[in-house]
Amino acid sequence: MHIGLHVSDFTNPGGPATLREDLIRIVGEAEESGYRSVSVMDHLWQIPPIGDAERAMLEAYTTLGFLAARTERVELLAWVTAVTYREPGLLAKLVATLDVLSGGRAWLGIGAAWFEGEATGLGLPFPPTAERFERLEETLRICLQVWSDSEEPFEGKHYTLGRTLGNPRPLKRPHPPILIGGGGEKKTLRLVAQYGDACNLFGGDDVAHKLDVLKRHCDDLGRDYDTIEKTVMAPFTPNDLDGFLESAQRYAALGVTHLHGGFPYFEAGTVKSFGDAVVPRLAEL
Template identity: 60%
Template structure:
């Protein structure tokens, strides 16, 4: 099993003036510790589960470009981009740019979006749920088409692209992996079965059920369930003195037994990069052995 560092909080003790060098230190430390990927949220305000909306938040793709310059190995992605925040042609171009400039390390994380307050506040498109899922499916088709260099005009219900030119092509082959976030059983997991290379689920007692639902969708659409990478959100809180290391490894062992290949998690006080030594010496080797 491999680990992903999810950076979801940028309100750090030294403030915005030191945000860039601290973020660079975190990314470099995670990369060297053996984290297989680094992700950020695609939010423009902080979300309530973490803190007030007024807390510092960075735009996702600008941040991923910055992270690309301060890492060598880790894959880079959003968990996940809200489909209505960017036109699909522009999104495909942004992910392609990230892939080329990072040497083939981009992953496209995509979802139907949920933060209506943020969207309304900044004047972003936020249609009803049904339309957001329609847009998600069209965006998946467009991104796959552009990643493969197909310039055939796209005519959808919500998006129309006269010439979806994408030059240069991504370096990743056959294309930057596409990850869909969310566990909705009727729509989201079916889209995973139809279009995605990976899914991301939240931890909890429902996990096995979600995997069973995904497996059924794969059977329905004629997709090989095993070719979809399963990723999951994990609690990486080490505790005050590293006392939670054993619990983290036990959780990863349980998730690996269910078929999950990557655990994404945030670190409390991520600016304290000494934490990454514990991951490098204890958790990453244990996870890789699973």
Template identity: 55%
Template sequence: MKIGLAIGDFTWPSGPSQLGPELAAVARAADTSGYDSLWVMDHFFQIRMLGPVENEMLEGYTTLAFLAGITSRVQLGTQVTGVHYRHPGVLLKIVTTLDVLSGGRAALGIGAGWNEGESRALGVPFPTTSERFEQLEETLQIAHQMWKGDESPYEGKHFHLDRPLNSPQSLQRPHPPILVGGGGEKKTLRLVAQYADACNIFPGPDMTHKLDVLRAHCDAVGRDYDEIQKTTAYWEPIEFTDQGIEQVAEKLADYAKLGIQAVHMSIRESHRADLVQQLGERLIPAVADF
């Protein structure tokens, strides 16, 4: 099992003036202590599950570019980009740039989006749910086309690209891994089966059912289910003691039995590089064989 670090809270005790150096220390700790990946939310305001909207939130891809410059090993991605935030041609150019400058470590995390409040607040168009899912499928099609080097015009219902040129191309071939977030059974998991390299399913009692649905979609579109990496998040409080780390490892063992291959860990003290390093050094070896 692979372990990633997910950072979703930037309201840190030292304030915005120290966010740069403190985030750098956290990223270096993750890079050197065995984490497979490093993820940030792609939101403009803090989300309601983590705090009031007025709390500090960094723009996702600017943050990933900063992290790329101070790390050398971890994969870098958003968990996940709302499809309506950026035009797909621009989004693919951004992720490709991140891949090139990071030495081939970018991932495209993407979903249909849900946060109408922050979109309306900043004047970002927020289409209907059905339209966003249509846009998501078109964006995934454009991603495969641009990363394949096909410059022929793309004509979709929502997006029209006269010449989807992508130069330089991504270093990862055939393309940076695509992770589609969410567990919607009719649309999201079908898109995972058809276009994605990884899924990100919320933890809960229905995980087995969601994976069964994904398998059925794979069968329907002729995709090998085993090609897709199954990931989930870990949001529960962590006690940094031998017993606490053991309890986390036991929980991840249960996930592994369900077929989960990677877990993106969040810790409440996300500003603490020492705790990030401690968790990596103690938990990652414990779950390596799951």
């Protein structure tokens, strides 16, 4: 069972002045403790239920580039990229750049986006749900083509690329792993079966059912179900290690191989930085 750390809150008692050092400490400790991956959210405002929109939020790919320079082993990804926030050709270039500069440690985590408030607030496109899923599939196809040997044009319903040239290509071969976030049974899990290297489900009683749905999609498409990594995003409970181990065992019995999550970084007024609160818990967890 692999463990990944999800950093989802950047508001700390020390404010922006201490944020850089806090991130270095937290991610460095995660790497030293044997965590496989580190992720950040692709949001521009904080999301409910974590906190109010006014809480601090860093841009995902800038943050991942910074973390790539401060680490050597952990895999890095946005959990998950909002498909409508960047044009697909640019997104393919962003992930390829992260992969090259991190030494082959980048993933593409991607989903159909959902936080309409931040999109409309900052003037980003946010089409209806059906269109976002159409754009998600086209984006997956475009990224795979840009990362391949092909430079052929791409003509889709929503995107047109005159030349899918990507240089340098990612170090990870055949391409950076693709994690598609969400448990939608008709669209999302079918896209996982067709294009994904990993699914991501939220922890709970329906994980077994969602995996059964994914397997049926794989059967329909002729995809080997066992080639897809099963991941679960769930809150960490460092104060209940026995409970954490029990839940990990339950997920492992279902075929889940990667638990990914985070936990509250500080209690207001009790620590100088969220690094002081998180770092002692990482190795124990």
